[in-house]
Amino acid sequence: MSAAAAAPAVVAADFGLRAPTPPAWFEAAAGSLETLLVDHANCEKKAASTALGLMFAYADDTRLGLSLARLAREELRHYEQVVRLLDALGFKYTRLSPGRYAGELRRALSTHEPARRLDLLIVGALIEARSCERFRGLAPRLPPRVGGFYAGLEAAEARHTQLYLDLARDYAARAGLGVAARFDELARIESLLATQPDPVFRFHSGSPA
Amino acid sequence: MSAAAAAPAVVAADFGLRAPTPPAWFEAAAGSLETLLVDHANCEKKAASTALGLMFAYADDTRLGLSLARLAREELRHYEQVVRLLDALGFKYTRLSPGRYAGELRRALSTHEPARRLDLLIVGALIEARSCERFRGLAPRLPPRVGGFYAGLEAAEARHTQLYLDLARDYAARAGLGVAARFDELARIESLLATQPDPVFRFHSGSPA
Numbered sequence: 126m127s128a129a130a131a132a133p134a135v136v137a138a139d140f141g142l143r144a145p146t147p148p149a150w151f152e153a154a155a156g157s158l159e160t161l162l163v164d165h166a167n168c169e170k171k172a173a174s175t176a177l178g179l180m181f182a183y184a185d186d187t188r189l190g191l192s193l194a195r196l197a198r199e200e201l202r203h204y205e206q207v208v209r210l211l212d213a214l215g216f217k218y219t220r221l222s223p224g225r226y227a228g229e230l231r232r233a234l235s236t237h238e239p240a241r242r243l244d245l246l247i248v249g250a251l252i253e254a255r256s257c258e259r260f261r262g263l264a265p266r267l268p269p270r271v272g273g274f275y276a277g278l279e280a281a282e283a284r285h286t287q288l289y290l291d292l293a294r295d296y297a298a299r300a301g302l303g304v305a306a307r308f309d310e311l312a313r314i315e316s317l318l319a320t321q322p323d324p325v326f327r328f329h330s331g332s333p334a
Numbered sequence: 335m336s337a338a339a340a341a342p343a344v345v346a347a348d349f350g351l352r353a354p355t356p357p358a359w360f361e362a363a364a365g366s367l368e369t370l371l372v373d374h375a376n377c378e379k380k381a382a383s384t385a386l387g388l389m390f391a392y393a394d395d396t397r398l399g400l401s402l403a404r405l406a407r408e409e410l411r412h413y414e415q416v417v418r419l420l421d422a423l424g425f426k427y428t429r430l431s432p433g434r435y436a437g438e439l440r441r442a443l444s445t446h447e448p449a450r451r452l453d454l455l456i457v458g459a460l461i462e463a464r465s466c467e468r469f470r471g472l473a474p475r476l477p478p479r480v481g482g483f484y485a486g487l488e489a490a491e492a493r494h495t496q497l498y499l500d501l502a503r504d505y506a507a508r509a510g511l512g513v514a515a516r517f518d519e520l521a522r523i524e525s526l527l528a529t530q531p532d533p534v535f536r537f538h539s540g541s542p543a
Contacts, residue, residue: 167393170386170389170390170393170403173386173406174383174386174390177379177382177383177386180379181379181383184376184379184427184429185427185428185429187417187421187427190379190413190417190427191414191417191418194379194410194411194413194414195410195414197382197406197410198407198410198411201403201404201406201407201410202403202407204399204403205400205403205404208396208399208400209400212396218393218394218396218399219394220393220394
């Protein structure tokens with residue numbers, strides 16, 4: 126039990142997240158279940174779309190193509206599961222503006238190759254790592270039906286993090302780039318977005334303002 | 335055997351295609367297997383991306399979202415299968431410029447709603463119908479390993495055609511639009527693109543110029 130309670134910090138450290146999600150975010154999430162689930166459905170759709178974007182941009186890399194196609198299929202299945210869960214809980218899948226997180230991370234990407242491709246893969250890993258950490262923290266705080274579902278998603282996000290990290294390391298080696306320093310820069314930006322005061326509650330938002 | 339030979343025209347009529355693929359296209363395809371397969375892989379990726387685009391554009395329509403997410407997963411799985419087949423046959427998945435087909439169909443779309451949404455669904459149905467007709471015609475003309483795979487894809491494309499048609503009719507009824515006249519206009523454009531002389535051989539190209 127004490128090992129399980131300590132686990133989120135370990136995951137954060139494992140995947141290189143620079144700061145854990147603030148406890149106030151988890152409290153806000155438990156009180157905003159409908160918004161959390163609608164935004165979560167959007168995130169799964171966006172994750173599939175991002176993977177497809179990489180498949181188009183780097184079309185001749187079949188290892189990347191095959192592994193991200195499988196990842197996108199999994200994100201789409203999660204989207205379907207979240208939409209059905211919304212319906213089962215009597216919530217409505219309404220339009221919701223995106224939070225600042227993905228857009229700000231996108232602004233931090235290098236604009237030129239080969240640096241951009243490495244950045245995209247590192248940011249992919251960081252987003253999956255944050256999702257993994259939040260699913261783990263959310264699972265025991267939400268109604269059992271949602272919490273159980275989220276506990277199952279945690280493992281998928283961990284696999285996705287590992288895949289993006291593997292692709293990043295593999296590409297960096299081929300392109301003669303270093304990973305560690307750039308990972309550290311992007312992870313610092315990610316941790317600010319996930320922890321600094323944020324006026325809009327979303328799946329990846331910062332500390333409730 | 336005679337029933338099987340007559341089948342492509344029946345499928346074309348069933349799904350509203352206005353003209354069958356010219357025999358010369360099938361002959362060119364059999365002689366351009368690597369280009370056919372690479373462009374086919376791109377088409378599967380594009381089909382998944384188009385479905386995702388509709389899911390984003392009409393995010394509050396959960397029936398559309400759930401059914402197109404499933405369709406996109408299937409297209410992605412086909413993409414993976416084609417990429418593995420390319421590798422097994424010793425071909426390379428190189429970059430290939432797109433043909434005129436999808437771009438020209440896109441130019442025919444209405445630019446305003448609610449007409450645009452209906453057009454997107456009708457064009458989705460037409461592209462899937464053409465793919466279905468070509469897989470059926472290709473299956474007996476290609477090496478068994480590819481032909482057998484294509485015979486299996488025919489059924490999937492038929493289901494996808496039906497899904498897009500159902501979504502189009504469903505939406506038209508809700509929006510107070512007619513389907514038949516617009517379907518006819520777009521089907522005529524589609525049939526020209528699939529049959530008129532075309533300098534570039536692709537999965538959806540016209541008659542070899």
